[in-house]
Amino acid sequence: ISKNRSLLIVMEGIDGCGKGRQLALCRAWMEERTGKKTGGWVEPNIENPTGKLIKRIIKNSSVDDPFELQRMFVIDRAVNILTLFKYPEYPLDFYLMDRYAYSTIAFGMSFGKSAEDFIKLHDDVLGSFMVWPDLTFFIDISADTSLFRIHSRLQSTLFEQDLIKVTDKAFERLDIQQKARNNYLTLAKRNDIGKIVVLNGERTPKKIFEDVKKAVSKHFGI
Secondary structure, eight states: OOSSSOEEEEEEOSTTSOHHHHHHHHHHHHHHHHSSOOBOOOSSOTTSHHHHHHHHHHHTTOOSOHHHHHHHHHHHHHHHIIIIIISOSSOOSEEEEESOHHHHHHHHHTTTOOHHHHHHHHHHHHGGGOOOOSEEEEEEOOHHHHHHHHHHHHHTTSOHHHHHHHHHHHHHTHHHHHHHHHHHHHHTTOSSSOOEEEEETTSOHHHHHHHHHHHHHHHHOO
16 A cells, blocks of 8 residues: 555445445544544535536436546546645545546446446546545445335435336436446456455445455555
């Protein structure tokens, strides 16, 4: 592990996998163990012009070219890497992310492009400034579990009529979630874009987090 720059940990997975909860648990645990504050940012970053445009496109469901949308994510990511990670005003030892480059690759592949297309896209935009994660957790759940959790989450916040509309739309994405899951599992077998640890996300958050702590402790000597 490099001692010359900040280190990057990422939680990845399809919708509903619980990565947000694991990220919060990991951040609190690491700050307690190391006594140091951790950082991170949200993508797309609405502080950036490209991030604002991505948000507007997604909100209006006007994605005409999936590859172009992912290219915009990479441009937004480039600004984040340079301003918040490589040359931040106040550098930190660890940055923890809820999704990052692997989301671009895994979901982008669902529309027919190869992993190499998206890896090259990052290289074309960032070149030597690209930072692949030092450790990535892929929290693996089935597409059926993903939609069940999304439905359960929405059930308490939406009226029945709105819930039916959202559920119908979600089931249209079942094939995309399944493809993305398969793509994540394929990426986990690579060794050229950072270390990826696959976790069984069908378990309780507590059991998942035990594995997160073990891997972080082993990988970073915490």
